[in-house]
Amino acid sequence: MPRYGSMFGPDVTFLGVDRCALDEPESYADADVVVLGAPFDGGVSHRPGARFGPQAIRTTDYNPHDGSRPSLALRVDPLRDLRVMDAGDVETFAGDIDGSLKAIENAVATIATSGAVPVILGGDHTIALPDVTGVAQHHGFGRVAVLHFDAHADTGDVEFGHLHGHGQPMRRLIESGAVRGDRFIQIGLRGYWPGPETLDWMADQYMRSYEMGEIVARGLDTVLAEASRLALDDCDAVFLSVDVDVVDPGMAPGTGTPEPGGLTSRQLLDAVRRLSLELPIAGLEVVEVSPPYDHAEVTAFLGNRIVLEALSGMAARRRGAAWDPTRPLLDGRGTRPPR
Amino acid sequence: MPRYGSMFGPDVTFLGVDRCALDEPESYADADVVVLGAPFDGGVSHRPGARFGPQAIRTTDYNPHDGSRPSLALRVDPLRDLRVMDAGDVETFAGDIDGSLKAIENAVATIATSGAVPVILGGDHTIALPDVTGVAQHHGFGRVAVLHFDAHADTGDVEFGHLHGHGQPMRRLIESGAVRGDRFIQIGLRGYWPGPETLDWMADQYMRSYEMGEIVARGLDTVLAEASRLALDDCDAVFLSVDVDVVDPGMAPGTGTPEPGGLTSRQLLDAVRRLSLELPIAGLEVVEVSPPYDHAEVTAFLGNRIVLEALSGMAARRRGAAWDPTRPLLDGRGTRPPR
Amino acid sequence: MPRYGSMFGPDVTFLGVDRCALDEPESYADADVVVLGAPFDGGVSHRPGARFGPQAIRTTDYNPHDGSRPSLALRVDPLRDLRVMDAGDVETFAGDIDGSLKAIENAVATIATSGAVPVILGGDHTIALPDVTGVAQHHGFGRVAVLHFDAHADTGDVEFGHLHGHGQPMRRLIESGAVRGDRFIQIGLRGYWPGPETLDWMADQYMRSYEMGEIVARGLDTVLAEASRLALDDCDAVFLSVDVDVVDPGMAPGTGTPEPGGLTSRQLLDAVRRLSLELPIAGLEVVEVSPPYDHAEVTAFLGNRIVLEALSGMAARRRGAAWDPTRPLLDGRGTRPPR
Amino acid sequence: MPRYGSMFGPDVTFLGVDRCALDEPESYADADVVVLGAPFDGGVSHRPGARFGPQAIRTTDYNPHDGSRPSLALRVDPLRDLRVMDAGDVETFAGDIDGSLKAIENAVATIATSGAVPVILGGDHTIALPDVTGVAQHHGFGRVAVLHFDAHADTGDVEFGHLHGHGQPMRRLIESGAVRGDRFIQIGLRGYWPGPETLDWMADQYMRSYEMGEIVARGLDTVLAEASRLALDDCDAVFLSVDVDVVDPGMAPGTGTPEPGGLTSRQLLDAVRRLSLELPIAGLEVVEVSPPYDHAEVTAFLGNRIVLEALSGMAARRRGAAWDPTRPLLDGRGTRPPR
Amino acid sequence: MPRYGSMFGPDVTFLGVDRCALDEPESYADADVVVLGAPFDGGVSHRPGARFGPQAIRTTDYNPHDGSRPSLALRVDPLRDLRVMDAGDVETFAGDIDGSLKAIENAVATIATSGAVPVILGGDHTIALPDVTGVAQHHGFGRVAVLHFDAHADTGDVEFGHLHGHGQPMRRLIESGAVRGDRFIQIGLRGYWPGPETLDWMADQYMRSYEMGEIVARGLDTVLAEASRLALDDCDAVFLSVDVDVVDPGMAPGTGTPEPGGLTSRQLLDAVRRLSLELPIAGLEVVEVSPPYDHAEVTAFLGNRIVLEALSGMAARRRGAAWDPTRPLLDGRGTRPPR
């Protein structure tokens, strides 16, 4: 079956889901979700390695690679309740950022146009530009809000003499009109970049950026509720962009530009679950998982679980039942009569 | 002195406590606690390595191995206030799960019958079956509740064609009657295993399983209080089973089946302290510490501290004084007159 | 330009700030802050390696080494708003603790006397003795309070037959009168050291030590507020001593005597920010970063950010504006008119 | 297609060769070689982890996983000149050594009986028993010589109370008659095991064991020539058993029982090439690659290359051309006329 | 002083030699050697990370960074006997291979034209194209032979749809005429790439490639002598291109495309010493040192020593004295009279 292969390793699919080929539309005609690898790390300013992210996110699990994952928390099986397929990796070349981004955008747009939700496995965050643009081509420029988990704003202008790179995609997306600045919501920013000029530009766009200090002071739940309301105000859907470095590097070391003081893994997984359950997700990307810097695969596991939490939330949302996190896992009323 | 030796390294004891030999009852006649290594990892479904757990848990500390550990928080010295001895490692063989489990059960039962509290250092979680059974043989089947910290329910039925393995001991314990299903309490579950059929079986047993979502929503303190009440309802004592993977793998990477989104180390240590202080502990196991996947011994340190916190709680409970965590470490009234 | 060089690596400065030479007073006459490396680890009781701490803390960042770091949270650029210089590493020799401590004390006192705030990069915690003493020589014995973040009290008496070592500096500081015992405030203690005799001595000095149990029970914010009040009661300034092992080793593995159950990185960074913003800082040390035990530089990054947070707080304090952590990063009123 | 899956990871084949299913004989009817994973490490006496060997050996390469590997040295493409297929992993369970060995033996015998050469990827060396027995079932007991590269003799009798384990298979093979003791040739032994009693038993069997001292003194080439002559004296074929620990652990750290002072990787690859070129190979196993102890995949790469060198030698042998290692790679007479 | 800075870390020079700025010709007017960093890894086909090579090669040493290194073997001090300067890193961007290669070529040509020998620290092997071209611009196309140590031929044509990448520079150099094919000498090739078509192209160019099998069979000394004769036959000088992966990955793990079965570090250092001593070196590059995959800096140390050995050979060559490797280090006739 002709399809994208896997660039950096054997040709496998996300946890064993079925394959599809983007140039064979019938192969994913009934898909709810299409997973796509974007093993591009030619845009990083510091540590590379995210090219191995798609392979790691697809395969890092201790359960069988059988295309089934029953969620304990939500009581759905996202890989079965949804029709999830994997289209392989877009062929990219680190040394050619322009060509690579174009190839990714085409692939994402193809998926979005088919009606499936693209789930893109990065790669570095440069790919947010083609990922979100590809989705916006289908939903309409300005109609998709972005919820962006990251330690960094990624709104730089020109770096290393180039317009593209993993520190700049968010600016490009707003400049092109793919996303409205006032529906671009950032969660988890911290540290010492960017400088005032860029922050002024961001303010000019009416971006809403939650720095970690604000998150700690107001509580993540409050922030998420506020962000959710904003995202759906005159937008039709949400693109969820998760840079794994939003988590503290002490818990997620396998990434390229680690910034101490982030969320815990628990916080991120809860947030992704809640947002996917409550909002209409038009696309998801998980980026900046860099296996060369990982230890014992902990960051790769986290990347895999971010995807599963999002898919589980989407499956639960489709099922329509309300979710009460205080509900016990077991209700004590099983299939046999009580003793 | 004839005794179990140490299977995977030199023959040492937990932080330098005295040795005993299980086949010489007089050697541990006055023991309050007997430490036992169970270096068995033949039951793991994924990453092995927990066979090196007993050695790591026994020896990983920066303080002298002198059989003394004054607890700052509780102001007891668990290794001196209690008579703690170490019986060495049960000889097990990864390739023979049945024989290994039988040997462990015999050793644990021997300790329990002597009146001492067995503290078993795993090893993978398969050993919960002989550990708890050995204790139940002394206290009576159905008389000991289990408080089980884990990312996983470990209630699988048959896996790899076998009844035993690290994903199944809890089912076997309930099936045999060693533990009542409705006094089997699990804390920290999460992720994508087991599936609905197994969950139904668990519900049929009236197990009480706290998934992380519930823990986050209701608070760990609330959960612990509820669990404590349940555990002592018509049971005489509690077996504490601590799978180190209940902690987030970002903080405790040295384990075999890491599931992101767990407790912090601080939360687990506080929970173990509190439960050991408030409840009658009949046995303790610390399992799934897998040194090959550890970094800088952080998970081994955690394993060692779990044991010390439990022993400290037990020592403080025996002393009888109430514990107020808001009390300052120093009361400002030392042995010399104030200036 | 004659100056201290860098002992363990090339001669570089903290993130590219300007150099100065301590024997050329004019070279740092206008400095607000002088960074000093103290690559001494001859005092550790367990794992060495902190000698590589100064180099790691100075250079671990993904941003350019350009002497500028705009703080997102506080909207200051600590390396530009303050005049920060780097004097290089004091030449020390692990095998000669007495000579090394004397050299460090002289260097710190030289900086303090010049009116600049010394920021000392350790090295093991033995250097607290010369660091604080050097500062006290300028401000007056007993006039500087110490806020001490650490898993360990470091108040041992004689160890390995010596008065000096990384477990003893706090006792020596109180004995000499450099610091009043009742203005010595410790945050983050835990574990199984020291024993009752030392704790009695500490109580006799009216030290205030917040064990992690108290911090969890009362909340870190409450503790910090209480500590701040106490520190400024009849003292003129505060020395901030940050042992990176106050953070949980699961998040900060690169240290010598890891004690599970610590703060998160987020908590520590927030605490350092707040204290530096609210209190007059007379000196800062960041110690016990041990690169040989680090992974993917996560602990080195943390060490670097501790320094930056402290400097940012100092810069914001000088600016005088109040700080409201709930304030959004961007106020939505940029430089262009709203759409 | 029904087939063995891959136990510890996604279902992939050796460098992308075609799949086959052992229970569908037509699927490998034309195979020259069938690769089989035996992810069993329940027999190790020390460090486990070889269960991840099959996955690592299959996939560790920087070239595309395209089922083609042109050998520079021999100018063959072993994956194309031979019909190489991959049957997946035999399902084994570490805790059940007897059942696992039986399953492996059946699979190997099935392959051998089909006329293909089985290439078994371990797993620990326990599998030599089923691997060689399975081959001998086809070729006749006593008709296949074993060339055994290893630091260890693996001729122990009973260990941990069991007849099977990774230190005993060679004794079992001779006892059963599967292999004649005087056609059992060991290369690379060293260190401090086994003791005199076992060595006497080995001498009684007329085994020929080349300790490293002899290899250094006489030269590896001389030893290989002598071993080759002996192997084919009244035997029809050769089973090549390669324990990766025959290489010095300084160059191949990813293994379970490392013994310093071994061959270089270059020596081993040259030896495997030569033997596969000169001798009729009836089976090959590559064992004791333990990824948890590897660094930067260097041992996994070596395992992959051992297989490729053997297959290349077999392909070149079939082609029939003599091999002259002094021949230049390029002969200077390409397809265009000289300048 | 305006100069290239250091892209990935603080601005330092090779072991502390003096700085120069390429746009200030007077700053290196008297230089014999100019070191240049080329931190480009946008051309790698597999593992990236070589961007951190220049920093690692410059700084990895346990001796002081004082611009002096007395060679024990050759009794020269290459950093003092030669005037060695460091121009910093060429600014490159992984995502723009064409622009990066142009910038490197310009910098190398500038150095070569000044009369100094460029020593380029990679970076991946893509840079061989601009490195050798820059040198050939000064010495004349076809006048400089290349001695190329590598596991790989790097003579691919188009890969990932591009003419440039780390597997293709040697073809481009021959195509452009910068180097004569029959004066392109490769040492250390092995493994399973490239295929017959490329080998035919190489043969057509009359390249001379020593595969490891030939090197083992004939001896490295014989090969080096033959290569040296060929290199100087109608060429004026030699460019030495050292890909660190020519060494066995078991000894030099920190690289991107490891191929087992290589030289030992000792062999490579001896070869570099000898060639630099015997041949007129017009340029040197050390490439493919990838710190993320290194352990304990062993590959970085090797990269540093390759540079030092080459410089030492060049210094000894200039001194003119013959070198006898059998000569004792000490001649027993020191500065004091014998006892």
Add this chain to the structure above:
Amino acid sequence: MPRYGSMFGPDVTFLGVDRCALDEPESYADADVVVLGAPFDGGVSHRPGARFGPQAIRTTDYNPHDGSRPSLALRVDPLRDLRVMDAGDVETFAGDIDGSLKAIENAVATIATSGAVPVILGGDHTIALPDVTGVAQHHGFGRVAVLHFDAHADTGDVEFGHLHGHGQPMRRLIESGAVRGDRFIQIGLRGYWPGPETLDWMADQYMRSYEMGEIVARGLDTVLAEASRLALDDCDAVFLSVDVDVVDPGMAPGTGTPEPGGLTSRQLLDAVRRLSLELPIAGLEVVEVSPPYDHAEVTAFLGNRIVLEALSGMAARRRGAAWDPTRPLLDGRGTRPPR
């Protein structure tokens, strides 16, 4: 039993041999060899960590810790044929080099005076001064030759303002007269230290230093034969000082000052075996094993095997039988009649 304990870990003995206490002469009255730990690394100029060397060398093995190790090559059991005991670790303190060296010297002299051969496990190479001096006190100053395996000459004069450190002990030993300069033989030197002045001093002492270039050119066997002859010319015995960094850091990364281009592990083990077999050994030290920089314990294993090879050689020497390395391990004449 009062004895030195183990400073950095539990109190264990070398592979389980019996304990003795230096202050109880009767406890080691019949010892042939006494093992002594010297966990001092306060003298290193670069990476510390060798303080964990004694523990690592004592315990790193996959065989049982049972006080028996039958040598395959020499057919002796050094731990049984010799009476080997372990006295524990001398208590040292990194911060006090003078006191530490004195304590070590006293302990070594005590052992030597008892008639046993001291085997000292370092620690850094600073301890050569007390180790050799302690032995010379018993055998007479100038009567013991030193055979010194090392990458470094360790003949520096004053460093860091001190006479002692790991780069200076050999000078101190010659200055004091403990060892004659012309009976001080160094094997394996290489790299870029020390400089000409120190080399002149060494020549003045008539030291004989074999740089790696000479060893490669003349062959290690030739060098060892020459060294052996020289060592016994008017000396009574030999002290064997083995710095593990004589081996290439690519094979033995766990050390503090790695210098590429060293011996292989095989070469070192063969050399130690041969020298211990042929020469009267008065003392042995194995130093500079630094576990924090090791991987998968490969350097620790090597350290353990260096000790075992030396003891095996000593045991074989005592037995008196000639050793022929070309002799087969098995002679084919076992205990049963041939078939």
